[in-house]
Amino acid sequence: MSIENSGRAGGAAENSPALEASTGAQLRAIRLSRGLSLTEVAHRADVTKGFLSQLERGLTNVSVPTLLRVCDVLRIGVGELFTHPDEQVVGSGSRIDMGGEGVTEYLLTPAGTTAFQVFRSVIEPGGGTGGPYRLDTATIFAMGLSGSTRLVVGGETRMLSAGVSTSFSGQTLHQFDNPGTTVSEVLWVLSPPLPRVTRGPA
Numbered sequence: 443m444s445i446e447n448s449g450r451a452g453g454a455a456e457n458s459p460a461l462e463a464s465t466g467a468q469l470r471a472i473r474l475s476r477g478l479s480l481t482e483v484a485h486r487a488d489v490t491k492g493f494l495s496q497l498e499r500g501l502t503n504v505s506v507p508t509l510l511r512v513c514d515v516l517r518i519g520v521g522e523l524f525t526h527p528d529e530q531v532v533g534s535g536s537r538i539d540m541g542g543e544g545v546t547e548y549l550l551t552p553a554g555t556t557a558f559q560v561f562r563s564v565i566e567p568g569g570g571t572g573g574p575y576r577l578d579t580a581t582i583f584a585m586g587l588s589g590s591t592r593l594v595v596g597g598e599t600r601m602l603s604a605g606v607s608t609s610f611s612g613q614t615l616h617q618f619d620n621p622g623t624t625v626s627e628v629l630w631v632l633s634p635p636l637p638r639v640t641r642g643p644a
């Protein structure tokens with residue numbers, strides 16, 4: 443059963459790790475700045491009011507497709523929620539929340555990098571995006587760093603193990619998960635970076 447809505451797809455499973463409170467707090471602050479109610483945003487994002495309230499309080503996680511829908515309603519790009527590394531020589535990177543269950547992600551490029559954006563995903567066994575989605579970026583390059591990650595692009599399955607790479611359009615429906623029994627890691631390069639605002643009205 444989806445924790446977002448028992449009758450709607452795209453949710454995270456019950457008892458899944460909570461989305462960090464900082465992301466929920468950002469979403470709440472943006473919603474209030476837009477003068478939008480919980481009910482209005484929930485309806486337009488196709489989630490329940492209760493789920494959105496939990497999300498804003500950092501009490502639940504969210505699938506990638508659903509997080510992107512909420513961002514669209516609020517007229518922001520998901521990049522608006524990112525904290526970029528301050529240093530030019532980046533270590534482990536800045537923790538970010540792009541949604542999904544059992545996925546921990548790090549942004550490796552500083553805010554001043556305008557041609558591309560680099561992420562590292564650490565995916566627990568059984569973890570993944572929670573459904574297919576599109577990103578407002580032209581090209582995505584993905585390379586497996588460890589373990590085995592199943593990437594589905596436009597209905598085509600591409601398995602990424604250590605050293606195996608692939609490229610595709612970010613605007614093609616895609617999703618990923620870890621079907622194995624050990625943690626997997628993937629390096630992502632997006633060009634251009636994800637926008638901080640959406641294009642046009644929501």
